[in-house]
Each structure stands twice: as C-alpha cells, then as structure tokens.
Amino acid sequence: MNALVVLLTLPLGGALAAVAFPAGVARGAALAAAAGTVAAALAVASEVAAGAPPRIALGGWPPPLGIALAADGLSAALLVTTAAVMAAVLLAARHTMAAGLAGPRIAFGFWPLALMLWAALNAVFVSRDLFNLYVGIELLSLAAVGLVAIGGKPEALAAAMRYMLFALAGSLLYLAGVALIYAAHGALDIDLLASRRPSGTDALALALMTAGLTAKTALFPFHVWLPPAHAGAPAPASAMLSALVPKASFVILLRLWTEALPDEASPAALTLIGALGVAAVVWGSLGALAQSRVKLIVAYSTVAQIGYLFAVFPLLPLAQAAWSGVIFLALSHALAKAAMFLAVGQWMAAAGGDRLEELRGLAQAMPMSAFAFALAAVTLAGLPPSGGFLGKYMVMTAAFTAGQWVWALPMALGGLLAAAYLYRPLAALFAREGASVAAPSRARQAVPLALAGGGIALGLASAEPLALLANGQPPIQAVVR
Amino acid sequence: MTFVLDAVLCALILGVAAATIAGHGVFRAIVFFIVYGLLVAVGWVRLGAVDVALAEAAIGAGLTGVLFLAAYGRLGREGAGGDAPAPAHLPAAMAGLGVTCALGWAWSALPLPDRPGPQLAEALPMSGVENPVTAVLLNFRAWDTLLESVVLLAALTGLWMLTRDAAWGGRIGLPQHVRPDGVMAGFGRVLPPLGLLVGVYLVYIGADRPGGAFQGGTVLAAVGLVAALAGAVRPPRIGATRWRAALVAGPLVFLLAGLAGAALGAGFLTLPPQIAGAALFAIEVALAASIAVTLAFLVLGPPEETITR
Numbered sequence: 001m002n003a004l005v006v007l008l009t010l011p012l013g014g015a016l017a018a019v020a021f022p023a024g025v026a027r028g029a030a031l032a033a034a035a036g037t038v039a040a041a042l043a044v045a046s047e048v049a050a051g052a053p054p055r056i057a058l059g060g061w062p063p064p065l066g067i068a069l070a071a072d073g074l075s076a077a078l079l080v081t082t083a084a085v086m087a088a089v090l091l092a093a094r095h096t097m098a099a100g101l102a103g104p105r106i107a108f109g110f111w112p113l114a115l116m117l118w119a120a121l122n123a124v125f126v127s128r129d130l131f132n133l134y135v136g137i138e139l140l141s142l143a144a145v146g147l148v149a150i151g152g153k154p155e156a157l158a159a160a161m162r163y164m165l166f167a168l169a170g171s172l173l174y175l176a177g178v179a180l181i182y183a184a185h186g187a188l189d190i191d192l193l194a195s196r197r198p199s200g201t202d203a204l205a206l207a208l209m210t211a212g213l214t215a216k217t218a219l220f221p222f223h224v225w226l227p228p229a230h231a232g233a234p235a236p237a238s239a240m241l242s243a244l245v246p247k248a249s250f251v252i253l254l255r256l257w258t259e260a261l262p263d264e265a266s267p268a269a270l271t272l273i274g275a276l277g278v279a280a281v282v283w284g285s286l287g288a289l290a291q292s293r294v295k296l297i298v299a300y301s302t303v304a305q306i307g308y309l310f311a312v313f314p315l316l317p318l319a320q321a322a323w324s325g326v327i328f329l330a331l332s333h334a335l336a337k338a339a340m341f342l343a344v345g346q347w348m349a350a351a352g353g354d355r356l357e358e359l360r361g362l363a364q365a366m367p368m369s370a371f372a373f374a375l376a377a378v379t380l381a382g383l384p385p386s387g388g389f390l391g392k393y394m395v396m397t398a399a400f401t402a403g404q405w406v407w408a409l410p411m412a413l414g415g416l417l418a419a420a421y422l423y424r425p426l427a428a429l430f431a432r433e434g435a436s437v438a439a440p441s442r443a444r445q446a447v448p449l450a451l452a453g454g455g456i457a458l459g460l461a462s463a464e465p466l467a468l469l470a471n472g473q474p475p476i477q478a479v480v481r
Numbered sequence: 482m483t484f485v486l487d488a489v490l491c492a493l494i495l496g497v498a499a500a501t502i503a504g505h506g507v508f509r510a511i512v513f514f515i516v517y518g519l520l521v522a523v524g525w526v527r528l529g530a531v532d533v534a535l536a537e538a539a540i541g542a543g544l545t546g547v548l549f550l551a552a553y554g555r556l557g558r559e560g561a562g563g564d565a566p567a568p569a570h571l572p573a574a575m576a577g578l579g580v581t582c583a584l585g586w587a588w589s590a591l592p593l594p595d596r597p598g599p600q601l602a603e604a605l606p607m608s609g610v611e612n613p614v615t616a617v618l619l620n621f622r623a624w625d626t627l628l629e630s631v632v633l634l635a636a637l638t639g640l641w642m643l644t645r646d647a648a649w650g651g652r653i654g655l656p657q658h659v660r661p662d663g664v665m666a667g668f669g670r671v672l673p674p675l676g677l678l679v680g681v682y683l684v685y686i687g688a689d690r691p692g693g694a695f696q697g698g699t700v701l702a703a704v705g706l707v708a709a710l711a712g713a714v715r716p717p718r719i720g721a722t723r724w725r726a727a728l729v730a731g732p733l734v735f736l737l738a739g740l741a742g743a744a745l746g747a748g749f750l751t752l753p754p755q756i757a758g759a760a761l762f763a764i765e766v767a768l769a770a771s772i773a774v775t776l777a778f779l780v781l782g783p784p785e786e787t788i789t790r
Contacts, residue, residue, distance in 0.1 A: 002749070005740075005743050005749040008749075009739070012631060012732070015634075016732055019638065019725055020728075058623065058748075059620060059748070059750045059751045060747070060748055060751045061604060061620075064598070065600040065601065065621050066622065067622055067624050067625065104649055105641075105646055108641070108720070109642045112635075112638050113642075116635045116638075119631070120628075123628060132622075132624060132625055135628045135629055138629075138632055139628055139631060142635040142636050146635060146638055146642050150642050152642075173580070180584075180587055180591075184591055184592075186598060199591075201587045201590055208583075
C-alpha cells in the first residue's frame with residue numbers, strides 16, 4: 001500500500017475506531033493508528049528526499065475533473081514535524097487523558113478529535129485542490145474547536161464559541177474566493193491555476209481567500225480568539241492547537257501566493273501582509289509581557305510567532321532564502337511551542353495552577369521539563385544554535401540580498417521581546433525556593449524535552465531539512481513590478 | 482412569463498432577507514429565516530440545481546429552523562429575554578456590505594459560466610451512476626465527500642464535549658413532555674411513516690435522479706427528530722454501542738471501499754466501472770444512515786439531565 005494513502009487514511013480509521021469502541025479499546029486503537037501514521041510520514045518524506053515525490057490523481061480522475069494529491073519538500077517537512085508533535089502529544093495524553101484521571105467525557109472525545117485533527121493536517125499538507133483544501137481546514141477547525149471545548153469550564157466554552165465564529169467566517173471568505181476562481185477558470189488544481197490565463201477577478205479572489213485564511217491563522221488583527229482558546233484547553237490539546245493548527249492555513253496561503261497565483265502578488269499587497277505580521281510580533285509580545293499566567297504567556301507568544309511568518313511575505317518574490325527561512329521558523333515554532341505547552345501541563349498538574357507565583361522553584365522538582373521549557377525559549381527567541389535562529393538568519397539574509405533591510409528589523413526586535421516575556425516564567429521556575437510537589441516520572445518529563453531538543457537539532461543538523469525543502473521549491477518571481 | 486416569475490422570486494428573496502436582519506424580535510427573524518431558506522430552495526430549482534434545492538430546504542430551512550426555534554425557546558425559559566432589541570453591529574454590517582459589493586462586481590465582471598466541460602461528459606458513463614451530482618460527490622471528488630462525512634462526526638463529537646460531566650451517559654437532548662392527545666403527539670404518529678418513505682426513496686433514487694445520501698439522510702434525520710420531539714421514541718444514551726456504530730458506518734464503508742480500490746491495485750478511491758454502480762449504492766446507503774443519525778443527534782443536542790450514579 002502506498003505510504004501517502006496510509007498517511008491519509010490511518011488517522012481517519014483510528015478516529016472512527018475511537019468513536020465506535022469503549023474508552024480503553026479506543027485509546028489503544030488511537031495509539032496504534034498514531035504509530036502507523038508516524039511511520040507513513042517518514043516513508044513519504046524519504047520518498048521525497050530520494051527524488052521520487054509521490055503524486056496521486058484520486059480515483060484515477062486527473063484534474064480538473066478529480067483531485068490531485070502530491071507531496072513536495074514543504075509537505076514532507078510539515079508532515080514529519082506534525083508526526084513528531086502528535087506522537088509526543090499523544091504519549092503525554094496517554095496518562096492525562098485516560099478515563100480515570102480526566103473523566104469519561106474527555107476520555108471519549110479527546111482521541112477521535114486529536115486523530116481527526118491529524119488527518120486534516122496531513123490532508124491539507126498534500127492536497128493540490130483549492131476546494132479539497134477547504135474541506136481539509138473545515139475538518140481541522142471543527143476538531144480544534146472541539147478540543148478547546150474539552151476544557152469544560154465556562155471560559156473554555158466561551159473561547160471555543162468565539163474561535164468557531166472566527167473560523168467559520170474565515171471559511172466562508174475562503175470559499176467565496178474559491179468560487180470566484182472556479183467561475184473564472186473552471187479549475188481548482190494549483191498546478192492548473194499556475195498556468196491559467198489571468199482573469200480580472202483573480203485579485204479579488206486572492207484577497208478573499210487571504211482574508212479568510214489569515215482569520216484562521218490568527219494574524220493580527222484577527223488574533224483575538226487565540227489566547228483564550230489556546231490557554232483554555234487542556235495542555236495536550238493546547239500543544240496541538242498552538243503548534244500545528246495555524247500552520248495548515250499558513251501553508252495554504254504560502255501555496256496561493258507563491259505557487260497558484262504568484263502573478264497576483266503585488267508589492268502593495270505583500271507589504272500590507274508584512275506590516276500586519278510586524279504588528280502581530282509587537283502586539284503579541286506586549287500581550288505576553290502583560291500576562292501573569294504562564295499558559296497565557298505561551299499563547300500570546302504564538303500570536304507573535306505567527307507574525308514572523310507573515311512579516312516574511314514581502315521578501316518571498318525577491319530572494320530564495322526567504323521561503324526556506326519562513327518554513328524553518330514555522331517548523332521550529334511547532335516543536336518549541338508543543339514542548340512548552342506539554343511542560344506547562346505537567347507543572348499545572350503538580351502545582352495546581354499556572355500563575356507565575358505558583359511555579360516558583362518548580363525546576364528543582366522537575367528539572368527535565370524546566371530544561372525543556374528553557375530550550376524551547378532559546379528557539380522562540382531565535383538564539384543560536386536553534387532552528388529558530390537559522391530561520392531568522394535566512395530571512396535576514398534574504399532581506400539584505402533584496403535590499404529591503406526594513407524586514408530584517410522585526411526578526412531582531414521580536415527576538416528581544418521574546419527574551420523579555422520568556423524571562424519571567426524562567427526566573428520563577430529557577431527561583432531558589434524548594435517547592436515540594438509530586439513530580440511526574442522522568443520518562444514523562446522526557447517527552448517535552450525531546451520536542452524542545454528537536455527545535456535545537458533543526459538548527460544544528462540543518463543540511464537534511466534544507467535539502468528536503470529544495471524539492472519543489474517554487475521559483476522566485478524574477479521581475480519586480 | 483418565466484421572467485416575471487423569476488423577478489418576483491428575486492424580489493421576495495431579497496425582501497425576506499432584509500426582513501430577517503432588519504427590525505427587532507428574534508422569533509420574527511427566525512420565521513423569516515425559514516421562509517428565506519424555502520425561497521432560496523425554489524431559486525435553486527429555477528436554476529436547475531434540484532439536488533442543491535433539496536439540501537437547502539432540508540438543512541437550510543428545516544433543521545436549522547428547528548435549531549433556532551429550540552434556542553429561542555430556551556432563551557425565553559432561562560429569562561435571557563428573547564426579544565430585547567439588540568444594538569446594530571456596525572463593523573459587521575460594513576464588512577458584510579463590502580463583501581457583497583465586491584462579489585456583485587465580480588458577478589458582473591465574470592463571463593457567463595460554461596456548461597460543464599467535455600471531461601465530465603466523457604467520464605460520466607464510467608462513474609457507475611447517471612446523476613452527475615452523485616457522480617461528482619461519490620466518485621470524481623469522493624475524497625471531499627469522505628472528509629465531509631468525517632466533518633459531521635467531528636461536529637457531533639465537539640458538541641458532545643459541551644455536556645456537563647454530571648450529565649455524561651444520560652439520554653441525549655432535553656427530556657420531552659408531550660400531551661398524549663395534543664397536536665405534537667398526532668404529528669409524531671402521522672409524519673414519521675411518510676417521512677421514512679420519502680427519505681428512503683431519495684436515497685434510492687440518488688444514483689439516477691436528484692436525491693442521494695445527504696438529501697435522503699436529512700429527511701430521515703427529520704423523521705427521527707419528529708418522533709423524538711413527539712415523545713414517540715426516546716433518544717438513546719450518549720454512549721450506546723449500537724448508535725456509535727451507526728455514527729461511523731458511513732465514513733467506514735466509504736473508507737473501506739476506497740482502500741479496497743488501492744488493495745486491488747486500481748488506486749485509492751478508484752472504482753472499476755463494472756462494480757462502480759453497486760459500490761456507490763452501498764456507500765450511499767451507509768452514508769445516509771450515518772448522516773441521518775448524526776444530524777438528528779446534532780439537533781437534539783448534548784444530554785442535559787443530571788444522572789445519579
């Protein structure tokens with residue numbers, strides 16, 4: 001069986017099993033499906049790396065009639081990162097989301113929602129069809145909203161509701177753009193659209209799709225739903241929501257602006273997106289500085305980190321390094337942010353809350369998860385030798401190559417701000433006060449540590465991921481209009 | 482004559498839409514919304530899209546209307562004031578107006594749509610069905626539909642996460658109290674057999690004419706809802722094994738059929754023309770059952786009665 005098909009169907013099958021069977025069996029089936037999906041992601045990535053990227057015309061119907069799926073370097077990098085994050089999240093959840101500890105409601109809902117989320121991410125990363133991408137992010141959003149609601153408290157339900165309203169509004173705008181594209185060209189396939197005859201309505205279609213997807217990605221000023229939603233969910237759910245979910249709509253945006261409709265990418269539009277990205281870096285960081293609960297600090301940090309991804313947009317048509325750089329930033333944020341939320345989850349279980357004063361001295365009881373948080377902070381602040389550093393380095397190089405040094409500033413400024421807002425939780429953790437709490441086992445503390453280590457390793461061993469990304473990298477637009 | 486009919490229909494749709502959002506009174510808005518859904522369904526019929534019309538009438542007007550009325554009733558019971566005048570939301574209105582104007586401009590700028598391309602005409606005989614809408618949904622773009630069937634399941638799982646922990650394991654929805662000789666009880670006896678017939682017919686006919694799993698499943702869901710609201714059947718408990726099997730049957734049969742294509746060497750979701758008709762019918766029946774149960778459970782809502790353990 002084709003690895004790409006396994007990658008798409010196994011998490012779906014696992015989710016169905018998790019709905020159909022009683023809690024104990026459901027968890028076992030979910031974990032088995034997860035193990036198989038990790039293997040399939042690695043197999044797909046190795047096919048891409050070997051220069052034989054898989055491609056399927058589903059049902060044997062080539063576009064424009066059918067849907068094409070294909071994995072390129074961008075898909076492979078995200079598939080493997082997603083597999084790493086999901087494996088860690090589900091391992092961490094094996095204890096905390098069991099019926100005995102979390103209650104029968106959460107034990108029923110968590111596993112199918114997590115696997116549906118994973119299936120949707122994989123589907124989005126390999127789809128070449130704009131409407132199929134819509135269905136993919138729809139499944140992703142609904143699973144994500146369910147995972148916020150799992151928290152069960154009134155605040156979590158209100159946050160889930162607000163998230164759903166933003167996500168649905170975003171879906172509708174995206175769908176309106178897709179309808180305009182189909183009306184003008186009779187095709188939805190990214191490769192067919194790349195060679196289309198431009199139509200007068202393409203700019204409006206791209207604007208609608210971009211507005212919808214940025215609302216789903218929580219780009220400033222559409223970020224207001226994110227902090228309460230990500231902070232209100234249980235830690236393993238927050239890890240998925242913050243590390244992975246925004247990446248799906250971001251990848252669609254990246255493919256729209258560089259692969260499907262690069263000719264519509266006017267400098268003015270790119271500058272506007274970049275400016276919103278810079279605003280997100282500043283606003284998210286200031287928001288993180290103002291919080292006193294560590295979960296909210298980490299959630300606001302996601303708003304800032306999403307800002308980086310968009311601050312790179314003006315450089316995309318000008319310099320090759322910008323594209324690889326922004327993907328490195330996305331990958332290292334995924335690993336580091338998941339590590340942070342999983343570590344915070346362990347502290348909350350031990351200390352009973354996530355206020356900064358409740359965390360004082362916890363590093364003595366839980367040295368490994370505290371170290372994981374510190375390593376993740378290194379990645380988020382963009383310090384060497386992390387993947388976050390390498391991503392920023394590539395983006396800044398691209399900015400100087402293109403003669404647009406302005407776009408290097410947010411990278412540097414954001415790093416300083418991240419250091420400032422991450423200093424407070426770190427200072428509390430490593431305070432010299434003995435906190436006597438029941439710490440989780442070393443094996444469980446190793447899970448976030450492995451993820452945070454992955455974020456560092458991305459910078460240390462960058463040759464393989466860079467070579468992988470080069471498969472199918474879109475050419476830069478040589479002519480600057 | 483047809484032009485006059487269409488012009489009147491357009492005017493009615495716009496007028497009812499305006500009446501839905503303008504003015505005060507939640508109940509009034511709900512009634513107008515249901516009328517709006519029915520008028521839009523008639524509009525789809527006029528455009529020759531009977532499948533879309535069926536879906537719009539059943540989901541847009543029917544199930545959504547039931548949901549709104551249930552929410553209205555609850556707001557009243559909980560004293561949250563159903564009919565207090567709400568302040569107009571200016572940014573939302575401006576954004577809506579902007580999108581409307583932009584889409585209106587695009588409509589005038591775009592060429593008239595072509596008939597479906599030659600690819601569809603060539604492929605349709607190999608799809609196993611005669612209704613092009615069913616061919617697109619279940620064969621040409623089967624991956625979309627498979628994912629959509631899981632979207633429904635995700636929605637229900639998410640909805641069930643709103644259950645209070647103390648109510649988990651109880652019967653879904655609010656307990657219904659119906660006067661045994663009342664109007665609702667009468668409806669509950671008369672409508673379900675008729676609806677059952679219509680729903681099954683719509684699923685069966687979907688291969689060749691307008692109808693299919695989604696349209697038929699929605700009608701079947703309505704049958705279940707009427708029966709439950711009339712107290713003729715009691716909704717199941719949230720964890721009941723048989724009902725869980727019904728929820729996953731559709732996506733599961735679809736997924737297995739797709740994988741069978743891959744295992745036989747034809748490719749994922751590839752149905753050889755000789756067996757495509759039979760395979761699509763099996764998928765359609767299983768999907769209709771799952772859609773009916775999922776939609777009915779979605780409208781009934783999470784369990785609400787605290788159960789004593």
